[in-house]
Amino acid sequence: MGTHKQLTIGLFGFGVVGEGLYKVLQQTPSLNASIKKVCIKNSGKNRNAPAALFTTDKDELLNDRDINVIVEVIDDADAAFEIVTIALKNGKDVVSASKKMIAEHLPALLELQQQTGKSFLYESAACASIPVIRNLEEYYDNDLLHSIKAIVNGSTNFILTKILDEGLDFKQALLLAQQLGFAESNPVLDVEGFDAVNKWTFLLTHAYGIVPSPDSILFNGIQNIHSSDATVAKEKKQEIKLVAQAKKLKDGKVAAFVLPQFVNQDDHLAFVKNEYNGVVIESGFADKQFFYGKGAGSFPTASAVLSDISALRYEYKYEYKKLYHHQPHELSNDIFLKVYVSFDDLTLIPKEKFEWIEEWHAQADRKYLIGVIKLTELKENNWWKENGVSLILLPEPVIEEIETRKLKRRSLELAGIV
Numbered sequence: 228m229g230t231h232k233q234l235t236i237g238l239f240g241f242g243v244v245g246e247g248l249y250k251v252l253q254q255t256p257s258l259n260a261s262i263k264k265v266c267i268k269n270s271g272k273n274r275n276a277p278a279a280l281f282t283t284d285k286d287e288l289l290n291d292r293d294i295n296v297i298v299e300v301i302d303d304a305d306a307a308f309e310i311v312t313i314a315l316k317n318g319k320d321v322v323s324a325s326k327k328m329i330a331e332h333l334p335a336l337l338e339l340q341q342q343t344g345k346s347f348l349y350e351s352a353a354c355a356s357i358p359v360i361r362n363l364e365e366y367y368d369n370d371l372l373h374s375i376k377a378i379v380n381g382s383t384n385f386i387l388t389k390i391l392d393e394g395l396d397f398k399q400a401l402l403l404a405q406q407l408g409f410a411e412s413n414p415v416l417d418v419e420g421f422d423a424v425n426k427w428t429f430l431l432t433h434a435y436g437i438v439p440s441p442d443s444i445l446f447n448g449i450q451n452i453h454s455s456d457a458t459v460a461k462e463k464k465q466e467i468k469l470v471a472q473a474k475k476l477k478d479g480k481v482a483a484f485v486l487p488q489f490v491n492q493d494d495h496l497a498f499v500k501n502e503y504n505g506v507v508i509e510s511g512f513a514d515k516q517f518f519y520g521k522g523a524g525s526f527p528t529a530s531a532v533l534s535d536i537s538a539l540r541y542e543y544k545y546e547y548k549k550l551y552h553h554q555p556h557e558l559s560n561d562i563f564l565k566v567y568v569s570f571d572d573l574t575l576i577p578k579e580k581f582e583w584i585e586e587w588h589a590q591a592d593r594k595y596l597i598g599v600i601k602l603t604e605l606k607e608n609n610w611w612k613e614n615g616v617s618l619i620l621l622p623e624p625v626i627e628e629i630e631t632r633k634l635k636r637r638s639l640e641l642a643g644i645v
Contacts, residue, residue: 232295232540234260237288237319239310240301241267241274241281243408244324244351247529248298249276260296260536264288268301289313296539297321298532300351304328311336315343322535324351324528327416330425330441333432337547346544351531353426354379354504356520358534362508363433364545371511375434376472379426381502381523382410382417383449383469388500391457391466397450409502409523420448420469424485427471432547434473435481436555443558445606446485451617455593456569465489466497467619474625480559482602488620489567495519560603563626569595569617576616580604582631583638599626599634 236252238245245265252260262280270283288294289310297314299307299321307328314321316339323329329336329352340347350360354377363375378384382404389400401418404410416422424446431437431444449469460467468490473483490497495517499505504522509515521527549555563582570576571593578584584598605611611618626634 232259232542234258234296234536234539235294236260236262236296236298236536237291237294238262238265239285239288239297239299239307241265241276242300242302243525244300244528244532246275247525248300248532251526251529251533255533258533258537259540263294264291285310289317289319295319296536298323298536300324300532304331308332308335311347312339315339315345315347318343318345320346320539321348322351322532322539323347323349324532325349326352326422326425326429330428333429333438333440337438337550340544346539346542348535348538348543348545349429350535351528353430354506354518354520355381355522355524356527356530357504357506357518357522358531359430359506359518360433360545361534362518363430364548367434367508367510372434372475373509373511374472374474375430375506375508376470376496377430377506378468378496378499378504379430379471379506379522380417380423380469381504381521382414383420383423384499384504384522385409385502386418387449387452387467387469390452390454391460392500394457396454397452418448418450420446420485423448423469423471427473427483427485430471431473431481431483431558432550433545434549435475436547436549436553437481437483437558438550438555439483439558444483444485445560445602447487447612447618449487451612451615452487452619453569453593453615453617455595456567456617456619459567459569459595460489463489464492465622466492468496468499470496470620475556476559476562476625476627478559479556480561481556482559482562482625484564484602486618486620488624489622491622494622560606561628562602563599563628563631564602564605564624565597565599565621565626566624567595567597567619567621568611569593569619571615575610575614577608577610583635585638597621599631
């Protein structure tokens with residue numbers, strides 16, 4: 228049993244991650260894995276590798292019988308899906324880092340894995356250097372996973388750190404993130420939450436057996452975070468983070484969303500600064516576990532790709548236990564969220580949509596309120612994303628139907644209405 232499969236790799240993409248992987252593989256000869264060909268889009272670029280390694284013809288990799296592993300680290304989601312599909316059908320195992328592609332094509336990718344019996348691994352697509360998928364897949368049984376919350380996007384976390392710790396405004400912080408290579412040249416995917424919700428889509432599959440489409444999950448990014456929000460956070464001794472989270476409800480369904488949130492200073496996620504990522508998993512008996520590591524960059528991402536490649540030597544596959552061997556959970560929109568909303572103009576805020584409002588602060592230049600609102604109200608309307616309105620969740624945001632009645636009554640009593 229001591230022999231491992233010899234891996235002959237066809238690599239798509241030689242950007243930050245692809246080149247990182249090339250360097251890392253040269254430094255780990257014990258892996259028994261070598262890159263035979265690299266497919267690139269633009270043949271004119273100067274690259275730190277022998278010219279004979281490169282081709283612009285994808286079929287040179289996909290139809291080569293000697294290549295038994297395709298590694299795909301390109302940023303074009305449609306091209307990536309085509310490559311992965313052909314590779315699996317041609318009997319090759321695949322390692323991918325394309326979170327957008329995986330999120331958008333999840334049902335088809337699950338089907339392809341079932342049909343071909345080949346491995347499709349993508350640890351590097353979420354949280355770079357943190358082995359979060361493998362942990363959810365191997366370690367946590369469905370019924371015992373109470374909640375999972377995470378900072379999964381390094382560039383937004385970097386921007387928020389600069390705004391809160393160094394007093395930069397949003398534009399300055401974004402510019403700095405781009406200069407350091409943490410934000411894409413088109414930062415919308417990061418900044419407006421698309422990247423985070425894409426990762427959350429397939430992390431929910433490994434955590435709870437849910438196969439959502441990215442647009443079925445309530446999300447926003449940090450584009451509307453205002454300097455006055457940072458001031459409020461400081462007064463309350465809290466941080467602001469973009470948090471992806473999922474929580475099992477009393478009825479067995481799961482509430483999931485990706486939104487900015489106030490985080491208490493003793494919370495594990497408060498400790499996650501700059502381009503780092505962090506994941507907190509709460510389970511029945513293990514209580515809380517905290518995973519922390521670099522969420523972006525060449526070597527951290529390449530290290531996750533490498534761990535998938537090394538797992539292929541043992542013919543490792545995701546079993547999707549929560550999906551195929553358990554009763555999969557369903558997403559629930561039937562909850563209420565406790566939110567802070569800041570704004571310049573009260574007429575833009577539909578205050579009648581709140582179940583109740585606990586605090587009003589109207590004296591400052593920028594006004595804010597704290598109240599409780601139905602998740603579906605936010606899903607169906609966009610007033611909370613527009614006109615410079617900023618919505619941030621409170622530290623314990625989820626309120627279930629039963630609790631709202633008690634709380635509502637109490638808040639009315641306090642206000643002297645009942």
